[in-house]
Amino acid sequence: MTGTATGPAASRGGTVWLTGLPSAGKTTIALALAARLRAEGRRVQVLDGDEIRASLSPELGFSAADRDTSVRRVGFLARLLAGHGVTVLAPVIAPYAASRAAVREEHRAHGVDYVEVHVATPATTCAARDVKGLWARRAAGTITGLTGADDPYEEPVRPELRLDTRDDPIDESVRRVRALLTARGL
Numbered sequence: 450m451t452g453t454a455t456g457p458a459a460s461r462g463g464t465v466w467l468t469g470l471p472s473a474g475k476t477t478i479a480l481a482l483a484a485r486l487r488a489e490g491r492r493v494q495v496l497d498g499d500e501i502r503a504s505l506s507p508e509l510g511f512s513a514a515d516r517d518t519s520v521r522r523v524g525f526l527a528r529l530l531a532g533h534g535v536t537v538l539a540p541v542i543a544p545y546a547a548s549r550a551a552v553r554e555e556h557r558a559h560g561v562d563y564v565e566v567h568v569a570t571p572a573t574t575c576a577a578r579d580v581k582g583l584w585a586r587r588a589a590g591t592i593t594g595l596t597g598a599d600d601p602y603e604e605p606v607r608p609e610l611r612l613d614t615r616d617d618p619i620d621e622s623v624r625r626v627r628a629l630l631t632a633r634g635l
């Protein structure tokens with residue numbers, strides 16, 4: 450998934466964590482941003498919650514403790530990559546403030562840049578999008594513990610950026626995250 454580093458813009462890594470409910474638009478925005486950054490010559494790695502869980506944490510489910518462990522593992526991997534000049538995009542729900550704070554601290558302690566983007570799509574819109582059919586399955590009672598339905602999501606209090614995907618098209622969300630990176634010198 451990485452591109453080739455070709456210039457100064459590729460030299461400074463950092464992590465962009467996209468947190469939000471299932472079907473909020475985290476992956477969609479991350480993939481579109483990744484394409485844009487690669488076209489600029491950056492090395493980019495997307496660490497998608499679903500994909501990373503399958504290889505890094507197959508034993509983990511969706512209890513509070515398992516989610517916390519999974520988020521911290523992704524955070525550790527993100528920090529390692531970002532410390533080597535990769536721009537890491539992590540579209541991961543990360544429902545607990547304490548887990549997100551731990552990931553932020555992991556980056557700070559190693560002098561690696563980190564920004565949190567809240568993809569603040571409300572549950573009603575996520576349920577209508579329902580990319581993977583999870584909201585419908587929760588409504589039908591065939592699954593329990595879905596974030597934003599019957600499992601907690603602790604909203605970020607002070608994210609570096611909050612996106613409203615009801616009003617903004619995908620391109621505008623990508624543009625706003627890109628502008629945040631520029632503002633941060635990333």
Ligand SMILES: Nc1ncnc2c1ncn2[C@@H]1O[C@H](COP(=O)(O)OS(=O)(=O)O)[C@@H](OP(=O)(O)O)[C@H]1O
Binds near residue numbers: 498519583595600
């Ligand atoms: N119960 C429950 N709650 C939330 N999500 C569920 C659940 N069961 C499966 N899935 C699927 O797993 C994806 C979320 O994985 P994450 O690692 O991002 O979640 S977490 O940070 O550990 O909470 C999530 O992906 P996204 O929809 O892309 O967010 C779901 O597809």
Ligand SMILES: Nc1ncnc2c1ncn2[C@@H]1O[C@H](COP(=O)(O)OP(=O)(O)O)[C@@H](O)[C@H]1O
Binds near residue numbers: 471478580617618619
């Ligand atoms: N403004 C928007 N930003 C992001 N996604 C959007 C937007 N409008 C509609 N969508 C759609 O919402 C869905 C979000 O799915 P996905 O990115 O997989 O969510 P998540 O990774 O948060 O679970 C996609 O089908 C996407 O095309």
